[in-house]
Amino acid sequence: xKSKNPNGLAEYSCLVFFLILKLVLSFALVNSVYELHRDExxxxxxxxxxxxxxxxxxxxxSLFSWLIKAFGNGVFVVKLVPALMGAIxxxxxxxxxxxxxxxxxxxxxxxxxCICSSLLRLNTLYQPNSFDVLAWTAIFYYLLRYFDKNxxxxxxxxxxxxxxxxxxxxNILFLIIGLLPAILITSKRKIFADKHLYLAILLAxxxxxxxxxxxxxxxxxxxxxxxxxxxxxxxxxxxxxFFIGQFLFFISSIFxxxxxxxxxxxxxxxxxxxxxxxxxxxTLIVFSYFKAKDYYALGLYPVLLxxxxxxxxxxxxxxxxxxxxxxxxxxxxFIYLLPLLMPLxxxxxxxxxxxxxxxxxxxxxxxxxxxxLPQDYADMQGWKELATLVDIAYGKVKDKSTxxxxxxxxxxxxxxxYYSKYKNINAVSxxxxxxxxxxxxxxxxxxxxxxxxxxxxxxxxxxxxxxxxITKIGEIKTPYARERGAGVFLLExxxxxxxxIIKSEIEEEKHDH
Numbered sequence: 001x002k003s004k005n006p007n008g009l010a011e012y013s014c015l016v017f018f019l020i021l022k023l024v025l026s027f028a029l030v031n032s033v034y035e036l037h038r039d040e041x042x043x044x045x046x047x048x049x050x051x052x053x054x055x056x057x058x059x060x061x062s063l064f065s066w067l068i069k070a071f072g073n074g075v076f077v078v079k080l081v082p083a084l085m086g087a088i089x090x091x092x093x094x095x096x097x098x099x100x101x102x103x104x105x106x107x108x109x110x111x112x113x114c115i116c117s118s119l120l121r122l123n124t125l126y127q128p129n130s131f132d133v134l135a136w137t138a139i140f141y142y143l144l145r146y147f148d149k150n151x152x153x154x155x156x157x158x159x160x161x162x163x164x165x166x167x168x169x170x171n172i173l174f175l176i177i178g179l180l181p182a183i184l185i186t187s188k189r190k191i192f193a194d195k196h197l198y199l200a201i202l203l204a205x206x207x208x209x210x211x212x213x214x215x216x217x218x219x220x221x222x223x224x225x226x227x228x229x230x231x232x233x234x235x236x237x238x239x240x241x242f243f244i245g246q247f248l249f250f251i252s253s254i255f256x257x258x259x260x261x262x263x264x265x266x267x268x269x270x271x272x273x274x275x276x277x278x279x280x281x282x283t284l285i286v287f288s289y290f291k292a293k294d295y296y297a298l299g300l301y302p303v304l305l306x307x308x309x310x311x312x313x314x315x316x317x318x319x320x321x322x323x324x325x326x327x328x329x330x331x332x333x334f335i336y337l338l339p340l341l342m343p344l345x346x347x348x349x350x351x352x353x354x355x356x357x358x359x360x361x362x363x364x365x366x367x368x369x370x371x372x373l374p375q376d377y378a379d380m381q382g383w384k385e386l387a388t389l390v391d392i393a394y395g396k397v398k399d400k401s402t403x404x405x406x407x408x409x410x411x412x413x414x415x416x417x418y419y420s421k422y423k424n425i426n427a428v429s430x431x432x433x434x435x436x437x438x439x440x441x442x443x444x445x446x447x448x449x450x451x452x453x454x455x456x457x458x459x460x461x462x463x464x465x466x467x468x469x470i471t472k473i474g475e476i477k478t479p480y481a482r483e484r485g486a487g488v489f490l491l492e493x494x495x496x497x498x499x500x501i502i503k504s505e506i507e508e509e510k511h512d513h
């Protein structure tokens with residue numbers, strides 16, 4: 001009778017511990033003062049408008065949103081999804097170390113390196129970024145397995161994750177651009193002689209085809225979206241800051257990261273894996289050329305951390321003091337930096353430690369200017385207050401079938417739909433995907449509008465000729481909310497031409513898009 005493998009049990013127990021720890025910290029390190037993020041509302045609303053494509057993101061996120069809705073649409077479920085994706089990414093790192101025949105120390109090192117990094121923050125937001133990192137990590141894992149055994153099943157798994165990654169975020173094309181030259185200039189180019197590669201590519205094309213057809217039929221809105229991004233956000237990106245950010249994301253795990261990069265370049269035993277470091281370098285160069293945001297490249301790092309952990313476990317074999325110091329630095333520095341990495345501090349606490357946040361650039365927004373709070377944090381406040389104000393206005397309208405709730409932007413519209421006590425309120429906007437979700441079947445008799453935070457027409461002079469009465473219900477007063485000052489107005493008794501004006505504005509906006 002065979003005895004159970006105690007090492008296997010220990011590894012399994014450690015893996016389960018780290019995965020549970022990852023999930024727990026994703027909730028425990030977020031201050032309850034913060035609400036959902038503006039982007040999360042848009043993604044959640046896509047569950048109500050399932051399609052092969054959207055102007056803002058590819059369609060995979062909407063399917064996750066549909067599942068979230070099926071499980072009650074509560075905040076816990078919303079936050080659980082990205083946390084689970086982060087946990088699965090750690091599982092793939094564990095598998096990469098296992099593939100390298102790394103020991104338990106190496107596996108624990110990579111798990112701690114992933115948890116004690118900006119990846120933890122990334123996995124607290126319901127955005128495509130979490131699955132992006134997961135897909136990139138899985139792609140490296142399956143390529144490693146394929147190059148080792150030349151088994152076709154790994155090529156198909158690779159292709160599936162490329163396709164899912166594409167349907168999640170077009171960002172994955174940058175990885176493919178980086179992988180191609182890296183494989184071509186190494187011995188791994190023999191992959192191009194394998195017929196299964198081309199069958200796998202066909203499989204990937206089949207999976208992404210509905211979205212590609214959608215893009216073609218809608219005149220490639222992704223290109224318009226990228227141009228808008230380039231003009232409004234990426235224009236403020238500094239290439240030097242991009243490269244600095246790569247290391248700041250993993251400052252607590254810096255020794256493991258540097259060990260991964262260094263060993264893939266210089267360590268003889270890793271020479272057959274050089275395509276990984278070449279892919280890393282080529283992809284970073286492409287990102288830098290296009291002035292991408294620094295976090296776009298986060299998916300490159302889990303595999304580097306896995307190699308670094310494996311290398312250090314060899315170097316530190318039986319060197320218990322050094323091993324302890326490495327863990328102490330990784331965990332200790334992460335705890336010290338926690339307020340900067342996670343939304344742990346309330347807005348008042350951040351204001352009190354203003355200089356500390358400013359020094360690391362945490363207060364710089366996409367507009368290139370410093371503000372009172374980090375942008376993400378300002379985007380996570382004031383939404384419940386807004387929904388309450390809109391509900392007051394909504395409750396005053398008798399015939400809700402001829403009422404339109406029109407917000408200034410997608411964050412406002414999504415927050416109203418999520419937090420309103422009226423589940424069929426259907427707030428829309430001329431912004432993002434909401435532009436395509438207007439219901440204009442009936443003539444508009446009443447209108448609730450939400451203005452931008454810096455309202456240039458506080459007296460609503462533009463609308464006065466078209467409505468019998470205009471009442472200001474209130475405005476967002478939550479301190480430091482990005483939408484602070486946004487007003488809610490109830491416009492009653494619309495004239496006949498109002499519906500036509502709104503329809504023409506919708507078409508004009510669509511044309512501009």
